[in-house]
Amino acid sequence: MSAVARIGGGLVAVLSSMTLAGVLLVLLGVLTFLGTLEQAEFGLYEVQRRYFESLYLVHDAGPIGIPLPGGGLVMGLLFVNLLVGGVVRLRKGRRTAGILVAHLGMLIMLASGFVEYAKSVDGHVTLYEGDERAWFQSYTETELAVVELDALGRPQREWVFTDDALAGAAPSAPAIVTGLPFELTVTHWFANADVLPKGPMFEVAVPVVDGVFARASERDPQAERNAPAAYLEVPDADGGHATGLVWAFDAAPWTISAGGVRYALDLRKERYPMPFAVRLDTFTKEDHPGTNMPAWFSSDVTVTEHASGADVARPVTISMNQPLREEGLVLYQASWGPQGARPGQRLFSTLAVVNNPADQWPLVSCLVIAAGLLVHFGRTLVRYVRREANREGRA
Amino acid sequence: MRVDPSSGGVGPAIRRERSRRASRGPEGAPSAAAPRRAGRPELLERGRSLSEADRGRPRRGRGWRTGTALAGLALVASLSSCSRGAGPRTVEAPDARPFVGDGFTAGASTAERFGLRAVPPASGGAAANGSGALPNDATHAGLGDASGGAPNGASNTTSTGAATAASNGSQHLRWTAPAEWTRGPERMMREVTFAVGTSGEAECYVSVLGGDGGGIAANLDRWRGQFDRAPFTEAELASLPRIDCLDTVALVVEIDGERFEGMGGQALEDAAMLGAVASIDTHTVFVKLTGPRDEVAAERERFHAFLASLERVR
Numbered sequence: 001m002s003a004v005a006r007i008g009g010g011l012v013a014v015l016s017s018m019t020l021a022g023v024l025l026v027l028l029g030v031l032t033f034l035g036t037l038e039q040a041e042f043g044l045y046e047v048q049r050r051y052f053e054s055l056y057l058v059h060d061a062g063p064i065g066i067p068l069p070g071g072g073l074v075m076g077l078l079f080v081n082l083l084v085g086g087v088v089r090l091r092k093g094r095r096t097a098g099i100l101v102a103h104l105g106m107l108i109m110l111a112s113g114f115v116e117y118a119k120s121v122d123g124h125v126t127l128y129e130g131d132e133r134a135w136f137q138s139y140t141e142t143e144l145a146v147v148e149l150d151a152l153g154r155p156q157r158e159w160v161f162t163d164d165a166l167a168g169a170a171p172s173a174p175a176i177v178t179g180l181p182f183e184l185t186v187t188h189w190f191a192n193a194d195v196l197p198k199g200p201m202f203e204v205a206v207p208v209v210d211g212v213f214a215r216a217s218e219r220d221p222q223a224e225r226n227a228p229a230a231y232l233e234v235p236d237a238d239g240g241h242a243t244g245l246v247w248a249f250d251a252a253p254w255t256i257s258a259g260g261v262r263y264a265l266d267l268r269k270e271r272y273p274m275p276f277a278v279r280l281d282t283f284t285k286e287d288h289p290g291t292n293m294p295a296w297f298s299s300d301v302t303v304t305e306h307a308s309g310a311d312v313a314r315p316v317t318i319s320m321n322q323p324l325r326e327e328g329l330v331l332y333q334a335s336w337g338p339q340g341a342r343p344g345q346r347l348f349s350t351l352a353v354v355n356n357p358a359d360q361w362p363l364v365s366c367l368v369i370a371a372g373l374l375v376h377f378g379r380t381l382v383r384y385v386r387r388e389a390n391r392e393g394r395a
Numbered sequence: 396m397r398v399d400p401s402s403g404g405v406g407p408a409i410r411r412e413r414s415r416r417a418s419r420g421p422e423g424a425p426s427a428a429a430p431r432r433a434g435r436p437e438l439l440e441r442g443r444s445l446s447e448a449d450r451g452r453p454r455r456g457r458g459w460r461t462g463t464a465l466a467g468l469a470l471v472a473s474l475s476s477c478s479r480g481a482g483p484r485t486v487e488a489p490d491a492r493p494f495v496g497d498g499f500t501a502g503a504s505t506a507e508r509f510g511l512r513a514v515p516p517a518s519g520g521a522a523a524n525g526s527g528a529l530p531n532d533a534t535h536a537g538l539g540d541a542s543g544g545a546p547n548g549a550s551n552t553t554s555t556g557a558a559t560a561a562s563n564g565s566q567h568l569r570w571t572a573p574a575e576w577t578r579g580p581e582r583m584m585r586e587v588t589f590a591v592g593t594s595g596e597a598e599c600y601v602s603v604l605g606g607d608g609g610g611i612a613a614n615l616d617r618w619r620g621q622f623d624r625a626p627f628t629e630a631e632l633a634s635l636p637r638i639d640c641l642d643t644v645a646l647v648v649e650i651d652g653e654r655f656e657g658m659g660g661q662a663l664e665d666a667a668m669l670g671a672v673a674s675i676d677t678h679t680v681f682v683k684l685t686g687p688r689d690e691v692a693a694e695r696e697r698f699h700a701f702l703a704s705l706e707r708v709r
Contacts, residue, residue: 135495147494153501153620155494165486172482179488186486195509197584210505211605245505252503255613264501271495 015077016085024078031071034059043221045140053117072117079110098376105369112361120356121272124334127299128348132279134306136353138270140223142248144230145271146180147264149255155264162270163228167191182258184265185233187243192217193229195247207231209245232265234258272355275327277304281315283349285336296320297336299349318351330354500656502617504609504681506584506602567603567678568641571704573697591694596663597686599698601705608679611672615648618670618683622652638671640702641680645673647702651688667691669698675707 014020035051038059042050050057054070086103090096125136142163147155159180169175169189177184188206193214198204204213214229229247234256236242244254246267253266278301285297298319303326305312318324324331334352338345500507565586572578576589576599588600608614616626627635636647648670655666669684669691682705684691684698 133497146488148491149501152623152625153617155496155498155501157491158494159488159491161486161488174483175486176483177486177488208605210609212505212509247509250508252500252508254508255502262501264499266499273493273495 012084012089015080016089017081018085021078021081021085024074024081027069027074028071028078031068031074034068035071041221043223045223046219046221075110075113079107079114082107082110094379098372098374098379101372101375102369103372105365105367105372108361108368109365112358112365115358115361116356120354120358121270122352122354122356123270123272124350124352125274125278125331126348126350127278127280127301128346129280129283132277132302132304133274134277135271135273136351137268137272140226141270142228143268143270144186144246145253145264145266145268146184147253147266148181149262149264153262160270166230169230181261182256182263183235185241186230187233188214188229188231190214190216190229192219192226193247194227195229195245195250207243207245209243212245214245214247228267230267234265272353274329274353276306278302278331278351279304280349283336283347285347294336297333297349298322299333299351301351328355328357330356330359500617500620502609502613502620504602504604504614504617506604506608509584565601565603565708567675567708568601568680569706569708570601570701572701575697576701591684591697592686592690594687594690597684597690597694599682599684599694599701602681602683603678604681605678607674608681611646611674611679614672614681615646615670618648618668619650621657622650622655622666622668624650624652638699638702640671641673641675641705641707643673643675645671645680645702647671651691655685657685663687669695671702680705 031051035047038051039047050070052071055073056067056070058065058067082103087100087107090100090103092100121138123136123138125133127133144161144163144166145158146160147158150156161177166175166186166189169186171187175186175189177186193216195212195214197211198208198213204215206213206215209231214231220226227248229245232244232246232254233241234244235258237257242256244256244265246254246265248267248269250267253264255262255264257263280299280301282300283297284300286295287293288295296319298317300315300317301324302313303316303324316324318331318333320333323333330353332352332354333349335350337348337350568586570587572587572589576591579588579590579598582588582600584602584604586601586603588598591597591599602608612627612632615632619626637644638647639645649667650670651667653665655663655668657663663686665688666685667688671680671682673680682698682702684694686694
């Protein structure tokens with residue numbers, strides 16, 4: 001046997017082993033336990049990223065750090081283990097048919113998790129009555145948009161950079177953006193920051209732009225509360241460079257001119273276009289009698305299809321248990337505001353928007369697993385009953 | 396393990412037990428000689444994978460060691476791939492796409508960009524103009540005090556680092572306001588705000604910004620943009636009226652239009668604006684009076700009187 005075949009055989013044996021499956025399941029249990037504990041301090045988003053979407057992590061256990069494989073690595077190996085050991089190498093026959101089907105169901109479950117991680121986006125669209133919007137924005141993810149404006153200051157087209165591409169930028173390690181009509185350098189990046197006026201009694205280590213500067217803050221466990229900020233440099237007309245400050249919660253973008261064209265540099269929550277527009281016609285909220293606790297709230301919206309080109313509008317009611325499924329998107333009635341609104345005050349409605357190609361896969365997975373286990377244990381039961389019947393017959 | 400007193404003690408008993416276990420084969424599996432239960436083949440045997448059990452292959456003893464090595468390799472690879480080196484890095488721009496959003500106020504000054512709350516107001520302005528901020532954005536909205544304290548952001552009435560020092564003056568300026576004007580609450584990035592006119596929709600305020608405040612021409616163009624009008628041409632800028640103000644020369648503009656949209660997204664029909672800009676040393680002073688067209692016209696004289704009263708604090 002050649003060395004390659006020997007190594008390959010060993011690799012397949014390892015990847016298909018029950019021992020590996022056991023170790024991986026134990027690790028998943030450990031990650032789930034530690035992640036649940038950490039959630040109290042770091043919040044759901046951060047824990048999900050560190051413990052379940054990572055390849056590795058170092059768990060902070062007081063004075064020492066414990067290196068652990070991340071959920072992404074563990075689940076990836078588990079997928080391979082199930083595929084190689086539980087499907088490919090499993091002897092096919094009536095005896096193992098149920099197990100084979102159950103393993104396939106588990107593979108679908110893991111695949112749905114990966115597809116959701118890799119492909120799904122979620123966010124919200126917030127509307128006052130009368131507002132119409134054909135896009136939604138992320139709760140947590142930030143992007144830097146470079147928007148080209150026309151002579152009247154109206155946005156035309158845009159280049160968008162996710163925060164993953166720019167995070168970590170610092171004076172010693174700036175992010176130099178190429179491919180734009182002008183040079184753009186990100187010299188500072190803050191995952192969460194406040195913008196403050198610079199007073200005369202203190203100095204700061206970052207540029208002061210028109211009297212204000214960005215001060216880094218600790219990340220908020222509620223990821224949607226984090227407000228990234230960045231310092232940007234662009235060439236100015238004198239051959240030098242101009243420094244601008246952008247902030248995820250600023251009221252307007254930083255506007256510059258380059259080559260006779262105006263651009264707006266906007267740090268904002270990630271935006272995703274929708275193939276249809278949603279207009280909020282009526283928002284309805286009913287409180288429990290004598291309280292301000294809502295018993296029911298729903299949004300009557302008009303959905304206008306743009307994808308078909310016909311601009312067909314139709315009314316839809318979205319309530320708490322009645323989402324709108326349209327063009328691969330699911331819109332749920334998520335919340336409303338402003339909180340503590342007085343009677344008669346104008347309210348807005350927030351619709352959660354989810355685009356997950358694997359939306360229904362977990363349901364399919366559970367059904368397949370249930371079918372597989374039913375077949376396997378049903379067959380075992382039948383065999384047992386027959387054996388007992390034969391034994392009684394012999395007796 | 397029970398020890399038979401007649402067997403010669405604990406030591407020999409342990410040796411016998413070890414010998415017995417060894418005869419069962421590796422890892423406690425039944426030896427080949429051990430009888431198996433007829434008619435009930437084991438689907439899984441201890442220490443063997445499902446596939447191996449089905450194929451009847453012998454267990455590969457180095458499997459776990461190989462697995463450990465693979466896991467270690469994966470860990471090292473992931474660590475090395477995730478480490479981000481120091482030094483400049485290049486980010487390639489993606490293809491441009493059509494703008495996604497509802498529009499925004501281009502050309503806003505730094506003060507206006509950071510001086511307003513990011514929360515959609517009750518009037519729906521912020522949500523309508525595309526900021527789409529969440530209600531809890533309020534935790535970041537607004538500027539903190541100049542001593543570097545925690546951001547306040549409770550409302551637009553939060554005082555700034557340039558807090559007013561007296562009723563008729565601020566850190567940078569002194570003034571004499573017309574008796575008809577009512578001083579409003581302190582606003583972020585504003586020296587002072589007055590309510591003028593009778594409708595409650597007109598106001599006059601003064602801002603003092605560092606440097607050129609983002610560009611004097613850019614600010615004037617933005618003011619025009621608030622009335623949905625094209626930016627000033629060079630000729631128009633050159634012909635703008637100039638008055639003596641703050642020991643220097645100030646540019647004065649008058650703009651009107653069918654619709655005015657403020658920074659917060661609030662709209663006003665048939666509106667007008669009186670504005671003045673003056674550069675003083677390292678700062679730029681902006682004075683702006685906006686409101687319904689007829690009320691603004693009625694305030695023109697008082698506006699100029701107010702400009703004339705402005706003095707620098709030295």
